Amino acid sequence: MIDLKVTEIKMGEEHVGKWGMVIDQDMCTGCQACVAACAMENNITFVGEKDSGYGRSMHWIRIERFWQGEYPEIKMTPNQPMMCQQCGSATCEPVCPAFATVHSQAEQLNLQVYNRCVGTRYCANNCPYQVRSFNWRDYKRPEPLANQFNPDVTVRRRGVMEKCTFCIQRIHKAEDKAKSEGREVVDGEFTTACAQACPATAITFGRVDDPESLVSQLARRHGHGVKHLEELGTLPNVTYFKGG
Amino acid sequence: MIKKLFDWLRQPLGLIAVGIAFLALFSLAAYGIHYTQQAPAQPVQFPHKTHVAFGIQCLYCHPGAARGPAAGIPAESKCWGCHNQIAKTQTSALLAPLKDSVLSGTPLQWVPVAQVPDFVQFNHRAHIAAGQNCENCHGDMSKVTVAENPQIFNMGFCLNCHKKVAGDDHVKLVKLTDCGTCHY
Numbered sequence: 256m257i258d259l260k261v262t263e264i265k266m267g268e269e270h271v272g273k274w275g276m277v278i279d280q281d282m283c284t285g286c287q288a289c290v291a292a293c294a295m296e297n298n299i300t301f302v303g304e305k306d307s308g309y310g311r312s313m314h315w316i317r318i319e320r321f322w323q324g325e326y327p328e329i330k331m332t333p334n335q336p337m338m339c340q341q342c343g344s345a346t347c348e349p350v351c352p353a354f355a356t357v358h359s360q361a362e363q364l365n366l367q368v369y370n371r372c373v374g375t376r377y378c379a380n381n382c383p384y385q386v387r388s389f390n391w392r393d394y395k396r397p398e399p400l401a402n403q404f405n406p407d408v409t410v411r412r413r414g415v416m417e418k419c420t421f422c423i424q425r426i427h428k429a430e431d432k433a434k435s436e437g438r439e440v441v442d443g444e445f446t447t448a449c450a451q452a453c454p455a456t457a458i459t460f461g462r463v464d465d466p467e468s469l470v471s472q473l474a475r476r477h478g479h480g481v482k483h484l485e486e487l488g489t490l491p492n493v494t495y496f497k498g499g
Numbered sequence: 500m501i502k503k504l505f506d507w508l509r510q511p512l513g514l515i516a517v518g519i520a521f522l523a524l525f526s527l528a529a530y531g532i533h534y535t536q537q538a539p540a541q542p543v544q545f546p547h548k549t550h551v552a553f554g555i556q557c558l559y560c561h562p563g564a565a566r567g568p569a570a571g572i573p574a575e576s577k578c579w580g581c582h583n584q585i586a587k588t589q590t591s592a593l594l595a596p597l598k599d600s601v602l603s604g605t606p607l608q609w610v611p612v613a614q615v616p617d618f619v620q621f622n623h624r625a626h627i628a629a630g631q632n633c634e635n636c637h638g639d640m641s642k643v644t645v646a647e648n649p650q651i652f653n654m655g656f657c658l659n660c661h662k663k664v665a666g667d668d669h670v671k672l673v674k675l676t677d678c679g680t681c682h683y
Contacts, residue, residue, distance in 0.1 A: 361677040368682045370618040407568075409618045409683065423683045424620070431625060 272343055272492040273363035274421050275463030276450070277473045277480070278336055280497035282457035285318050285334035292452030293338075296422060298408045300394040313388040315339070315419040316449050333497045336458065338449070339386045339419035340483065341365055343490030347378035347387065355416070362426060363492075367418055374414035383484045387418040421460070422447040442468040463492060470494075538647035539610040543596045551641040557633045564623040564633070572609045575600045612646045613637060619681050629664065657681070 293299065293316045302312050316338040323330045345365045347356050355371035356378050358364075379387035393413045404410060407424035411417050429445040442461050450458040461470040473496075474480055480494035507513050550560075558564060563571035579601045582588040588598060600607045613636070615621050626636075634640065638649030650656060658676065665672035674680060 357678055359677050359679040361674040362679055364679060366679045366683070368618075368678045370616070370682065407620065409620075420679075420683055423679055427620070427622075427680075427683075431622060435624060435628065 271464045272341065272490075273462060273464055274341065274426065275461065275470050275492040275494070276338075276421075276447075277459045277470045277494050278496070279457045279459075279473075279477075280333035280335055280495055282455040283318070283334040283336060283453075284455050284457075285320065286454065287318055288452045288454060289316050289336060289449035289458060290314055290318065292448040293419070295403065296405055296408070296448035297420070298404050298410050299388075299417075300390070300396070300411075301400075302391070302394055306391060306394075309391075311389070311391045313390070313417070315386070315388070315417070317386075335495065336449070337384060337386060337483075338493070339365060339421075340384055340489065340491030340493045341419075341421055343492065344488060346381045346383060346487070346489060350377045350381045351375070352377070362423065364421055364423060365418075366423075367416060367420070369409050369411050369415050369417070372415045374416065376416060378416055383487055383489065387416055390415050390417065538612060538645055541610055541645055542600075542607050544593055544645055546644045547640040547646055548642055548644060557640070565627050567624055568620070568622045570623050572611065575607045578607075613648055613652065615652050620683060621681070631660075635660075 294301075294314070297315055299313050299315060306312070316336055319335040319337050321332045321335070323332060341364050343363070345356075345358065348358055348365065351357075352375060353371050353373045355368045355373070357366050357368065359366050374389070376389055379385075379389060390411050390413050405424070407428065425445050425447065429440050433440045433444070442465065446460045447458070450460045459470050459473055461468040463470055463474075465471060474494055477496045479498075480496055482491045482494055485491065508517060560573045560577060561570040563569050575597060578597055582594065582597060583601075588594050596607065599605075636650075636652070637646075640646070661675040662672065665675045
């Protein structure tokens with residue numbers, strides 16, 4: 256018998272993050288464009304065939320697929336893009352001995368500070384979404400690809416944990432641009448690489464604390480959004496819809 | 500075996516050998532520290548103080564500082580804009596690399612001096628917009644010849660200023676001391 260008391264207390268907690276995402280699984284075709292776009296935007300290395308076989312492949316976003324039923328009568332469930340849920344009460348944060356994964360008070364995101372990370376991998380083991388990836392080696396890039404690094408994102412070295420940042424470099428860029436023009440960031444002015452690449456517009460990114468933003472409107476319109484593993488009390492900022 | 504070695508080291512010749520070894524290590528370390536404090540060699544011995552004395556603004560050659568993250572180092576075409584009208588450019592040996600570069604079309608390979616590590620995302624624009632002057636971090640350029648760092652840009656240097664600027668404004672302090680403001 257599982258004691259659900261702790262869960263009940265956590266569920267009652269009101270939590271509003273700053274940046275959030277809405278993912279419509281009915282729209283997702285599983286084309287992996289978001290995965291490719293994320294890798295390009297965030298300088299994610301290609302681990303190669305051998306290390307991938309050891310389960311060391313690195314993705315900040317992945318498309319999960321599940322199926323129901325026994326073999327001949329298999330029914331696919333909608334594709335499920337899975338990335339860091341930017342939990343309001345993240346399980347990765349309290350376990351880091353080096354304070355490398357800390358909560359950003361300004362942006363309400365889970366940060367990964369690469370220069371602090373000592374590579375204990377405790378955070379990845381404690382993440383219920385399994386979205387963190389570890390740099391097992393310094394993976395070399397074949398020559399033409401070395402020229403496409405995004406200068407706004409750190410190129411991580413060996414022994415460092417990394418994960419989705421909600422494209423914090425784009426957040427900062429948009430905030431910087433808005434500030435230079437003396438205004439606030441407008442909803443839809445920028446978006447994350449995955450949301451930008453999605454041809455089916457399954458991913459929407461924006462301010463969840465702004466009731467007029469597109470993510471908030473979508474969340475209200477669907478009304479039956481699911482936050483994954485919410486019962487663990489992680490207070491995730493990504494909402495999933497399916498079967499609408 | 501080891502006892503033999505210690506016995507040999509205790510005799511006068513051995514002591515001299517120990518002394519020489521110690522001196523060699525010490526001077527190597529001293530040279531190493533000295534070496535890290537040197538400004539890198541530049542293709543042209545660019546005299547900042549002369550240009551500042553002529554009244555040229557920092558932003559004339561480094562305009563990126565007001566617009567975006569990187570201040571930029573000017574290409575030789577910008578130098579040539581003024582220098583092709585200066586007679587001395589044709590004769591001066593110090594300016595020969597510039598002349599050669601423009602005539603042959605090979606860019607000058609300036610070496611950046613003020614750099615932060617890869618895991619730091621620095622934005623010049625925000626700092627200029629916040630009213631910081633170039634010399635607050637880069638020192639008084641009217642006194643230096645080839646650019647060199649007046650201080651090491653480490654996190655303590657950044658945070659001291661960030662905390663001072665934020666003052667009692669809690670929202671600003673949270674934003675300016677947030678890890679995600681510079682590291683991502």
